[in-house]
Amino acid sequence: MFPTPIQKRSPLVQILYKAAVPVVLILWLLPMVAILLTSIRSNADIISGNYWGWPSEINFLKNYSEVFNPARSPMLLYFRNSLIITIPSVFMAVFFSAMAGFSLAIHKFKGRIFLYALFIAGNFVPFQILMIPVRTLFANLDLLDTLWALILFHTAFQIGFATFFLRNFIVDLPFALIESARIEGATEFTVFFRVILPLIRPALASLGVLLFTFIWNDFFWALTLVQSDAARPITFGLQALRGQWSISWNLISAGSIVAALPSVLVFFLLQKQFISGLSFGGVKE
Amino acid sequence: MEKATQDKLQRLEFKLAPVYFLAPAFIFFSLFVIWPILQSFWISFHEWSGFGEKTWVGLENYRTLFRDPKFHIALFNNIKWFVFSLLAPVFGLILALFLNQNIKGLRTMKSLFFFPFVINLVVIGLIFSWFYNPDLGLLAEIFKAFGLKPIPVLANDKIATYGIILASLWPQTAYCMILFLTGLTAVNVQVIEAGRIDGAGGWKMLRHVVLPQLSGATFIAIVVTIIGSLRSFDLIAIMTAGGPWGSTNVLAYMMYDESLFNFKMGYGASISVVLFVLMSGVIAMFLRSVLKNER
Numbered sequence: 001m002f003p004t005p006i007q008k009r010s011p012l013v014q015i016l017y018k019a020a021v022p023v024v025l026i027l028w029l030l031p032m033v034a035i036l037l038t039s040i041r042s043n044a045d046i047i048s049g050n051y052w053g054w055p056s057e058i059n060f061l062k063n064y065s066e067v068f069n070p071a072r073s074p075m076l077l078y079f080r081n082s083l084i085i086t087i088p089s090v091f092m093a094v095f096f097s098a099m100a101g102f103s104l105a106i107h108k109f110k111g112r113i114f115l116y117a118l119f120i121a122g123n124f125v126p127f128q129i130l131m132i133p134v135r136t137l138f139a140n141l142d143l144l145d146t147l148w149a150l151i152l153f154h155t156a157f158q159i160g161f162a163t164f165f166l167r168n169f170i171v172d173l174p175f176a177l178i179e180s181a182r183i184e185g186a187t188e189f190t191v192f193f194r195v196i197l198p199l200i201r202p203a204l205a206s207l208g209v210l211l212f213t214f215i216w217n218d219f220f221w222a223l224t225l226v227q228s229d230a231a232r233p234i235t236f237g238l239q240a241l242r243g244q245w246s247i248s249w250n251l252i253s254a255g256s257i258v259a260a261l262p263s264v265l266v267f268f269l270l271q272k273q274f275i276s277g278l279s280f281g282g283v284k285e
Numbered sequence: 286m287e288k289a290t291q292d293k294l295q296r297l298e299f300k301l302a303p304v305y306f307l308a309p310a311f312i313f314f315s316l317f318v319i320w321p322i323l324q325s326f327w328i329s330f331h332e333w334s335g336f337g338e339k340t341w342v343g344l345e346n347y348r349t350l351f352r353d354p355k356f357h358i359a360l361f362n363n364i365k366w367f368v369f370s371l372l373a374p375v376f377g378l379i380l381a382l383f384l385n386q387n388i389k390g391l392r393t394m395k396s397l398f399f400f401p402f403v404i405n406l407v408v409i410g411l412i413f414s415w416f417y418n419p420d421l422g423l424l425a426e427i428f429k430a431f432g433l434k435p436i437p438v439l440a441n442d443k444i445a446t447y448g449i450i451l452a453s454l455w456p457q458t459a460y461c462m463i464l465f466l467t468g469l470t471a472v473n474v475q476v477i478e479a480g481r482i483d484g485a486g487g488w489k490m491l492r493h494v495v496l497p498q499l500s501g502a503t504f505i506a507i508v509v510t511i512i513g514s515l516r517s518f519d520l521i522a523i524m525t526a527g528g529p530w531g532s533t534n535v536l537a538y539m540m541y542d543e544s545l546f547n548f549k550m551g552y553g554a555s556i557s558v559v560l561f562v563l564m565s566g567v568i569a570m571f572l573r574s575v576l577k578n579e580r
Binding site for chain 1: 295298299300302303306307309310311313314316317318319320321322324325328335382383384385386387388391394396397398399400401403404405406407408409411412413415416421422423426455463467469472477486490491494495512515516518519522523536537540541544545550553554556557558560561564567568571572575576579
């Protein structure tokens with residue numbers, strides 16, 4: 001193990017280390033701690049400039065209910081929009097990519113490496129090179145400024161990364177399992193649904209978690225494909241509300257917490273899957 | 286069914302299976318990713334407001350672009366992003382080495398360290414804008430504590446870009462940290478022990494024994510960081526919108542601005558093509574490493 005295990009060091013070093021970790025952690029998360037505290041500050045604190053001290057009173061319910069009150073801010077609507085965009089996109093991208101990844105991993109056909117490379121490369125292109133044609137396409141389909149535009153686009157774009165990810169996972173599965181299913185007369189569909197999908201369930205979970213945070217956190221496409229409140233997801237909504245809330249930093253902070261919460265929750269609930277997914281489908285050394 | 290027909294059917298199925306398994310992914314991806322890239326190249330040779338007819342202008346957009354002072358600023362800022370974002374893998378490695386221990390409760394703390402990566406950039410941009418705010422930010426408080434006059438970081442054209450890059454380092458470092466932590470758990474213990482017996486320790490051990498074993502994680506950390514830095518858009522849009530006086534512009538933001546606010550679609554497309562070409566080098570590097578085990 002590197003560095004030397006702390007247990008092999010002197011007791012003094014051990015104590016220092018155990019004290020240092022939480023201190024570094026608090027400094028590291030200071031920006032988060034600050035908005036968490038500010039999200040429960042009263043207006044009086046904000047007016048008197050108490051941004052960094054302890055809140056004079058705890059206004060948790062007041063601030064958060066203000067943020068979520070549909071009569072006062074469209075935050076609840078934005079939140080709902082984000083869910084409507086994110087959940088179907090994740091499922092569609094994962095499903096289509098599982099099919100594509102299966103074929104790229106198992107079937108030997110001409111051009112499969114090229115196709116695989118296309119999916120990987122596409123995942124890394126700058127969004128701007130897609131912007132004008134994608135906007136024009138949605139305008140022609142009369143879908144600009146609708147939730148559909150974001151659902152369809154996110155599904156399509158995430159297919160690149162997702163196919164890469166799942167194909168790598170499927171390629172490592174024992175091929176004998178597929179062979180034996182085929183010998184028993186299974187069609188490729190049966191192989192996919194009965195053999196592959198159950199085997200790649202952990203990978204599907206990792207991927208789903210990653211895609212959820214990618215799509216939930218998207219800002220660029222929200223900014224360029226939608227305008228009206230009816231279709232705005234929470235990232236864009238938060239940015240828009242910032243003007244309305246102006247210097248009410250307690251509300252901006254509460255809104256930020258709400259916008260960040262779902263991906264944070266998903267991460268904490270499915271931490272193991274999340275982290276195993278991050279090493280890019282385990283690019284081999 | 287006869288055996289021969291059955292075999293024939295199965296062979297046919299093998300031939301057709303890739304078609305229907307790949308069709309949905311391929312259609313989606315081509316329609317919204319591959320085809321738009323080609324279209325952007327095409328649009329970049331035109332003058333177009335986004336409505337009505339396009340006028341062919343050949344390379345005129347590129348000629349204008351290369352002479353545009355705004356483009357020079359944006360390109361130079363992209364270089365700054367590129368260079369300074371590479372601090373993220375360095376900090377990430379330091380943090381990972383610091384946290385690579387087995388003590389009670391450290392697991393939870395590791396995941397808390399990872400936190401900034403899952404938060405969206407809108408929130409991060411808002412937090413840092415507030416941090417830098419000369420009237421009510423923490424930075425101003427610190428300056429005042431030392432008896433100094435607070436500097437308005439984001440309103441100063443000399444340092445605003447660095448202020449935004451610093452904000453971007455926060456989530457990016459967290460990401461690199463996780464990659465390195467995962468890499469460190471896979472480091473060969475025997476090689477390390479052998480190194481210790483040979484008297485290698487600290488820096489020497491890191492340089493000659495540990496880092497070579499982390500080459501996979503390092504590669505991904507660097508490539509993903511570079512790509513992220515060249516794509517940076519969100520933080521700029523949220524923190525400065527390219528200002529003050531265009532000093533924080535980067536190609537990605539300039540493209541958005543020229544296309545959607547100045548209605549110069551052809552010009553905007555040419556900016557995105559330049560960005561795309563710049564990034565293709567990095568993408569090709571990544572592809573080569575991934576594909577070297579194939580075939």
